[in-house]
Amino acid sequence: MIGPKSVLTSAAGRLAPKVIQSAPGVTTNVVRQALHHAIVGVGPLPAAAAAAEKHLEDHDGDVELAVKHVIDNHVRLAGVGGFATNIGGLVTQALTLPANITGMAIIQCRMVAAIAHLRGYDLTDPRVRNAILLTLLSEEKVSKQIKERKIPAPPMAVATAPAYDRAIDDLVAAEVAQELIGRVAGKRIVSMVAKRVPLVGGVVGAGTDGWMTYQIGRYASRELLPRRREIR
Numbered sequence: 001m002i003g004p005k006s007v008l009t010s011a012a013g014r015l016a017p018k019v020i021q022s023a024p025g026v027t028t029n030v031v032r033q034a035l036h037h038a039i040v041g042v043g044p045l046p047a048a049a050a051a052a053e054k055h056l057e058d059h060d061g062d063v064e065l066a067v068k069h070v071i072d073n074h075v076r077l078a079g080v081g082g083f084a085t086n087i088g089g090l091v092t093q094a095l096t097l098p099a100n101i102t103g104m105a106i107i108q109c110r111m112v113a114a115i116a117h118l119r120g121y122d123l124t125d126p127r128v129r130n131a132i133l134l135t136l137l138s139e140e141k142v143s144k145q146i147k148e149r150k151i152p153a154p155p156m157a158v159a160t161a162p163a164y165d166r167a168i169d170d171l172v173a174a175e176v177a178q179e180l181i182g183r184v185a186g187k188r189i190v191s192m193v194a195k196r197v198p199l200v201g202g203v204v205g206a207g208t209d210g211w212m213t214y215q216i217g218r219y220a221s222r223e224l225l226p227r228r229r230e231i232r
Helices: 004-022 024-040 048-058 063-079 081-089 099-118 126-135 139-147 155-159 167-196 198-223
Strands: none
Touching (some): 024 048, 024 126, 024 167, 048 099, 063 081, 099 126, 099 167, 099 198, 126 155, 126 167, 126 198, 139 198, 155 198
């Protein structure tokens, strides 16, 4: 018997390539804007580094405890659909992706950027920024894409590469864009289900973003190993 998750995955896989072909520049632009606003701040969200430092201060300089609370905090933010939509709405006026998807990308990028900052990475480094984006694919998808030679390496290796390779920018942005579009397709299917079975649609819609954000946060925590932080 085919379950709801299989149906959603199958539908997303069929719809994503068609949407991307119709607007490739727009989708990669969404990815870059999401990362930019996640790092510098947007609306009620302070910059990622500032948020990370606040968590570090609140937990008496314990980096790992601060990382845990960064993840918990962003999972809660992701679970509040209206909040994510509001954040996304600030940067989607000229773009085709729904505001809630853009908002979710910003929240997830911000979470990973905060983790990276706490672990000693420079958020202005383009290698680190590409690594942040890669984590949005999820550990399973990154492993698959590496095996298929669609991306060169996992986030940690990209962040600490000996030299910056500009060609990776578009490659990473395109892969993340496709993942975001796939999630758009999945949410559309959930909306269709919700019209017929409101309880099922509500439960799935409320839990999916929070669970995905938690998974990405845990992946970033395992992948972005500590580097020496500057002494303040």
